[in-house]
Amino acid sequence: MYGPPVITFLLIVVTCVFSYQGFKSFTFERKYIFSPEAILAGKEYHRLVSSAFLHADWNHLIFNMMSLYFFGRGLEMYLGKLQFLAIYFGSIIGGDLLSLYVHRNHQYSAYGASGGVCGVIFASILLFPGIGISMFFLPISIPGWLYAIGYILYSFFGLKEHRGNIGHDAHLGGAIIGFLIATGFDRLAIVRNPLVFTVVLALSVLILVYLWINPLFLPLSAFFGTGVRSANKSTSLPRYKVEARQVDAILEKIARSGIDSLTAEERNTLEHASNKYKRRSDSKKPESGLEI
Numbered sequence: 001m002y003g004p005p006v007i008t009f010l011l012i013v014v015t016c017v018f019s020y021q022g023f024k025s026f027t028f029e030r031k032y033i034f035s036p037e038a039i040l041a042g043k044e045y046h047r048l049v050s051s052a053f054l055h056a057d058w059n060h061l062i063f064n065m066m067s068l069y070f071f072g073r074g075l076e077m078y079l080g081k082l083q084f085l086a087i088y089f090g091s092i093i094g095g096d097l098l099s100l101y102v103h104r105n106h107q108y109s110a111y112g113a114s115g116g117v118c119g120v121i122f123a124s125i126l127l128f129p130g131i132g133i134s135m136f137f138l139p140i141s142i143p144g145w146l147y148a149i150g151y152i153l154y155s156f157f158g159l160k161e162h163r164g165n166i167g168h169d170a171h172l173g174g175a176i177i178g179f180l181i182a183t184g185f186d187r188l189a190i191v192r193n194p195l196v197f198t199v200v201l202a203l204s205v206l207i208l209v210y211l212w213i214n215p216l217f218l219p220l221s222a223f224f225g226t227g228v229r230s231a232n233k234s235t236s237l238p239r240y241k242v243e244a245r246q247v248d249a250i251l252e253k254i255a256r257s258g259i260d261s262l263t264a265e266e267r268n269t270l271e272h273a274s275n276k277y278k279r280r281s282d283s284k285k286p287e288s289g290l291e292i
Helices: 006-024 026-032 036-040 047-053 058-079 081-102 114-127 144-161 168-185 194-213 229-233 239-257 264-282
Strands: 132-134 141-143
Touching: 006 026, 006 047, 006 058, 006 081, 026 047, 036 047, 036 081, 047 081, 058 081, 058 114, 081 114, 081 168, 081 194, 114 144, 114 168, 114 194, 132 144, 141 144, 144 168, 144 194, 168 194, 239 264
Parallel strands: none
Antiparallel strands: 132 141
16 A cells, blocks of 8 residues: 555546536637647647647536546555556546547547546456446446446447537547556456456457558448449438548548549539538638637
């Protein structure tokens, strides 16, 4: 044991103060929020960390800080302060890097400490084999290994299906990085918890390889040169989302095989989308200064 969990409490206090400032000032929030454009084009790399100290609202903040309080204390007292900090901030950065890769070509913004909190939770699941995870809406606790498997799958399919206003990619990346860092700090945990380590590691590798190959979650037809016709089968999607997926598939095909590989139908689709965005950019916008 390494003494009282001072770092956990300090992180909670700093995060609450920083988030409260973001609640009061939209300018402050915009300066520190996660934004792929600002990070990649503006080289504002501090956003990979600063965004974790901002939250959408009080509910978002309280839920994350309660989770950090319940899991962070034990982890800090077991591993020590420096190791705990390495897991927390490593998970934040790892989660944001995965999110940056997935959304590198998107207009996207996000905030919250969930990546770091997920890393702390998954580190705890590995290091404490008998741990149970309690949910507010369930009268019983879930075994740690079952929670880990379910959470990874939920995050992957949530990311794939764009479920909710949630940064599933940052959660997933943070959980995986926290798990791996904890393994490095306590390698005997693999012996104590072999099933969890093997299953979580295997799922993580499979998902990361999939995201590396297909970060846009394009239909399989896009990888076999059969065009983008299959995107029209998603009848449950709004028209603009179907069109966006068609354009994504065409751009992926150009990057892979060159523009000469496009069919006449694909060229027409790309030209139609180009003309639509050109008309939007040429239209006169209101001068109120509001972001809409």
